[in-house]
Amino acid sequence: SINGERLWQSLMLMAKIGATDKGGCNRQALTELDKQGRELFITWCEQAGCETRYDEMGNLFVRRPGRENTLPPVLTGSHLDTQPTGGKFDGVYGVLAGLEVIRTLNDLNIETLHPLEVVAWTNEEGARFSPAMIGSGVWSGEFTLDYGWSRTDKQGISIKDELVNHNMLGAAKCQAFAVKAAFELHIEQGPILENEALQIGIVQGVQGMRWYDLTITGKPVHAGPTPMEQRQDPFMGLADISKRLYQLAEQYAPWSRVTFGDIKALPGSRNTVPEQLVLAVDLRHPEQAVLEQMDLQFRQIVAEVCEQYQLIGEIRDEWNSPAVSFDKACVNAVTNAVAQLGYSAKTMFSGAGHDSVYVSRVAPTSMIFIPCEGGISHNEAENATPQDITAGANVLLAAMVEMAEI
Amino acid sequence: SINGERLWQSLMLMAKIGATDKGGCNRQALTELDKQGRELFITWCEQAGCETRYDEMGNLFVRRPGRENTLPPVLTGSHLDTQPTGGKFDGVYGVLAGLEVIRTLNDLNIETLHPLEVVAWTNEEGARFSPAMIGSGVWSGEFTLDYGWSRTDKQGISIKDELVNHNMLGAAKCQAFAVKAAFELHIEQGPILENEALQIGIVQGVQGMRWYDLTITGKPVHAGPTPMEQRQDPFMGLADISKRLYQLAEQYAPWSRVTFGDIKALPGSRNTVPEQLVLAVDLRHPEQAVLEQMDLQFRQIVAEVCEQYQLIGEIRDEWNSPAVSFDKACVNAVTNAVAQLGYSAKTMFSGAGHDSVYVSRVAPTSMIFIPCEGGISHNEAENATPQDITAGANVLLAAMVEMAEI
Ligand SMILES: NC(=O)NCCC(=O)O
Ligand SMILES: NC(=O)NCCC(=O)O
Numbered sequence: 001s002i003n004g005e006r007l008w009q010s011l012m013l014m015a016k017i018g019a020t021d022k023g024g025c026n027r028q029a030l031t032e033l034d035k036q037g038r039e040l041f042i043t044w045c046e047q048a049g050c051e052t053r054y055d056e057m058g059n060l061f062v063r064r065p066g067r068e069n070t071l072p073p074v075l076t077g078s079h080l081d082t083q084p085t086g087g088k089f090d091g092v093y094g095v096l097a098g099l100e101v102i103r104t105l106n107d108l109n110i111e112t113l114h115p116l117e118v119v120a121w122t123n124e125e126g127a128r129f130s131p132a133m134i135g136s137g138v139w140s141g142e143f144t145l146d147y148g149w150s151r152t153d154k155q156g157i158s159i160k161d162e163l164v165n166h167n168m169l170g171a172a173k174c175q176a177f178a179v180k181a182a183f184e185l186h187i188e189q190g191p192i193l194e195n196e197a198l199q200i201g202i203v204q205g206v207q208g209m210r211w212y213d214l215t216i217t218g219k220p221v222h223a224g225p226t227p228m229e230q231r232q233d234p235f236m237g238l239a240d241i242s243k244r245l246y247q248l249a250e251q252y253a254p255w256s257r258v259t260f261g262d263i264k265a266l267p268g269s270r271n272t273v274p275e276q277l278v279l280a281v282d283l284r285h286p287e288q289a290v291l292e293q294m295d296l297q298f299r300q301i302v303a304e305v306c307e308q309y310q311l312i313g314e315i316r317d318e319w320n321s322p323a324v325s326f327d328k329a330c331v332n333a334v335t336n337a338v339a340q341l342g343y344s345a346k347t348m349f350s351g352a353g354h355d356s357v358y359v360s361r362v363a364p365t366s367m368i369f370i371p372c373e374g375g376i377s378h379n380e381a382e383n384a385t386p387q388d389i390t391a392g393a394n395v396l397l398a399a400m401v402e403m404a405e406i
Numbered sequence: 407s408i409n410g411e412r413l414w415q416s417l418m419l420m421a422k423i424g425a426t427d428k429g430g431c432n433r434q435a436l437t438e439l440d441k442q443g444r445e446l447f448i449t450w451c452e453q454a455g456c457e458t459r460y461d462e463m464g465n466l467f468v469r470r471p472g473r474e475n476t477l478p479p480v481l482t483g484s485h486l487d488t489q490p491t492g493g494k495f496d497g498v499y500g501v502l503a504g505l506e507v508i509r510t511l512n513d514l515n516i517e518t519l520h521p522l523e524v525v526a527w528t529n530e531e532g533a534r535f536s537p538a539m540i541g542s543g544v545w546s547g548e549f550t551l552d553y554g555w556s557r558t559d560k561q562g563i564s565i566k567d568e569l570v571n572h573n574m575l576g577a578a579k580c581q582a583f584a585v586k587a588a589f590e591l592h593i594e595q596g597p598i599l600e601n602e603a604l605q606i607g608i609v610q611g612v613q614g615m616r617w618y619d620l621t622i623t624g625k626p627v628h629a630g631p632t633p634m635e636q637r638q639d640p641f642m643g644l645a646d647i648s649k650r651l652y653q654l655a656e657q658y659a660p661w662s663r664v665t666f667g668d669i670k671a672l673p674g675s676r677n678t679v680p681e682q683l684v685l686a687v688d689l690r691h692p693e694q695a696v697l698e699q700m701d702l703q704f705r706q707i708v709a710e711v712c713e714q715y716q717l718i719g720e721i722r723d724e725w726n727s728p729a730v731s732f733d734k735a736c737v738n739a740v741t742n743a744v745a746q747l748g749y750s751a752k753t754m755f756s757g758a759g760h761d762s763v764y765v766s767r768v769a770p771t772s773m774i775f776i777p778c779e780g781g782i783s784h785n786e787a788e789n790a791t792p793q794d795i796t797a798g799a800n801v802l803l804a805a806m807v808e809m810a811e812i
């Protein structure tokens with residue numbers, strides 16, 4: 001069984017890098033702080049006797065040899081980057097729990113048949129660079145390396161620039177290698193486990209999600225003399241579009257999700273009706289067919305509302321991540337681990353995207369969830385209990401060892 | 407009668423400074439381009455034999471001596487700054503028409519009893535620095551010099567900084583001096599004159615206007631796993647607030663105006679429900695009592711909607727410019743000029759704020775409007791005909807000469 005205190009302390013030390021006033025973390029992908037976090041992690045891994053390597057996307061791999069080093073490794077990991085108003089656990093927990101598995105096996109002098117690897121994927125959050133999970137996406141072949149390198153943040157700085165600036169552009173090719181089994185341990189980021197007072201979520205799959213840039217174009221005119229009925233005001237369109245999209249979410253409740261994460265007005269002058277609003281829209285549903293239906297209705301709503309207000313609505317697809325089902329053998333390994341350890345658990349879907357979505361395309365994969373306080377995540381108040389942190393890492397240890405011995 | 411061709415040519419030359427691809431102008435207050443525009447204007451004024459001076463707010467005054475130089479001047483002018491997506495006429499027309507009046511009197515060798523002055527006020531648009539009309543506002547005593555100097559743009563650069571950077575911080579005190587009469591010639595920026603096929607608007611006053619910063623605060627949570635009914639989403643509040651504010655505009659139609667000019671989302675991450683939306687809201691009505699009623703209802707709507715969605719709504723007053731009635735004698739001088747020149751005209755209110763709002767607090771003031779194409783302004787497509795441009799300047803000449811001789 002893992003050392004819960006050591007894991008908790010590592011989490012708290014890592015949380016100092018990018019710590020915010022409100023107790024959260026702002027350690028966005030490929031910033032100087034992200035680099036500092038990775039360096040701390042590398043130091044710990046080297047102290048645990050592991051070798052580390054960066055690949056061309058800045059994905060950071062850590063290897064613990066097995067008894068048979070030509071066999072494919074059992075992989076675990078997640079990400080060290082955070083949201084701008086992020087917490088201490090999202091992603092970090094999965095990486096540091098992987099390290100804790102290695103530390104525990106070292107303590108117990110256990111050598112596994114297969115080697116073990118822990119990975120910190122680049123830019124999982126999608127907050128600084130869109131889309132999310134881009135490091136694992138390039139690795140798995142979902143995106144080309146050029147696509148990954150060329151993604152830019154709001155200031156126009158590219159991933160490639162930042163990999164070079166912070167010395168994280170590694171020599172290793174960013175492409176999938178043979179993996180025996182992959183596990184990702186994560187906080188749930190939703191309220192289900194907490195509401196049902198369960199310790200572990202056995203994750204069967206991930207809901208489908210689509211990201212869009214919605215542009216609503218009207219006519220910039222003077223706020224004072226221009227009669228209301230002569231306006232082509234994108235805000236009038238937005239009011240109806242957002243109302244109707246929230247109704248769409250109700251139509252497919254309780255699993256549907258509709259989120260406007262960001263908005264910009266152009267020219268953005270107090271006394272001018274904006275010419276343009278640009279919005280980031282996020283639609284999700286665990287059933288792929290329903291998500292596709294939501295996509296169609298979204299397009300229709302935008303078309304209808306824009307016609308009504310004489311606006312031009314444009315929808316640009318930014319990301320499309322279909323619903324995923326995880327590997328049966330990996331899900332079974334987690335189920336066995338939970339049973340053996342006697343934790344309360346249920347099988348469930350993930351509402352958030354994770355690197356495992358892309359890893360699962362090229363390797364047998366599944367995930368393990370633990371509850372988080374109030375189901376809150378992407379928020380500085382994100383929290384989890386030391387007990388649940390320990391329980392999750394114990395499940396990870398057992399599942400990894402099971403797969404590493406067969 | 408003025409030289410319409412010369413005036414039109416001056417307008418077109420000035421429009422080259424900050425010219426945009428779409429045929430408009432982006433010459434925002436106290437930028438390098440604003441400075442270039444003012445220097446071109448100063449050159450023309452010096453060629454016309456006038457002296458120029460900057461005051462402490464960068465307001466630029468041009469003087470043509472009269473027969474009796476201890477008498478207060480007859481003042482005209484407007485502004486040279488534009489909106490980010492502005493046109494060639496808003497403000498510029500009033501300044502260059504003042505110069506054309508001087509050029510015409512020079513051509514005709516006419517000396518007036520009172521001296522004449524033309525002014526280009528600083529930051530009338532309120533687009534770069536809020537509030538609008540700040541140069542004339544400080545001059546008239548509505549704002550203190552410190553308030554004026556300390557206003558900052560979105561990058562945090564202050565008016566004082568930019569006055570120093572561009573060498574426009576003049577020695578002259580920024581405070582009202584005795585003025586015999588003040589006139590401002592402007593495009594209507596609305597559709598009334600064009601719809602009624604009239605040449606001149608005799609402006610009796612300006613509608614009241616209020617600017618607010620509306621902040622809607624919710625809770626940042628993950629876009630994926632967080633159930634819709636557990637969210638405190640500022641966009642849900644905005645949908646209802648904007649719907650109800652547009653209904654408020656209908657309640658007080660046809661003269662009410664409701665505009666959202668700008669918006670920002672914090673943290674502004676695609677897969678996070680925003681913690682905060684910050685909006686620029688502009689409410690207007692020509693009747694002060696109705697505007698005050700709209701203000702109250704606005705506050706109530708925000709309170710009710712925010713309570714319903716468990717959001718926090720905060721309204722910060724950014725600017726409050728009550729409805730204005732212009733000076734009878736000045737309005738009469740314009741009416742006489744129109745009659746004498748035989749132009750079609752009507753008396754009307756201004757829907758836009760103008761420097762005359764503040765000038766009218768310390769000097770007898772009125773305004774003259776000409777039609778603009780489609781009533782469109784604060785738009786690069788803003789346009790007016792050479793015929794109307796000439797007619798308006800002729801009215802200005804006649805009104806100024808009438809007041810300068812008594
Ligand atoms: N776990 C997590 O926050 N992933 C980001 C991708 C998403 O938006 O679901
Ligand atoms: N004329 C003009 O555009 N003034 C700006 C102040 C306002 O918003 O009305």
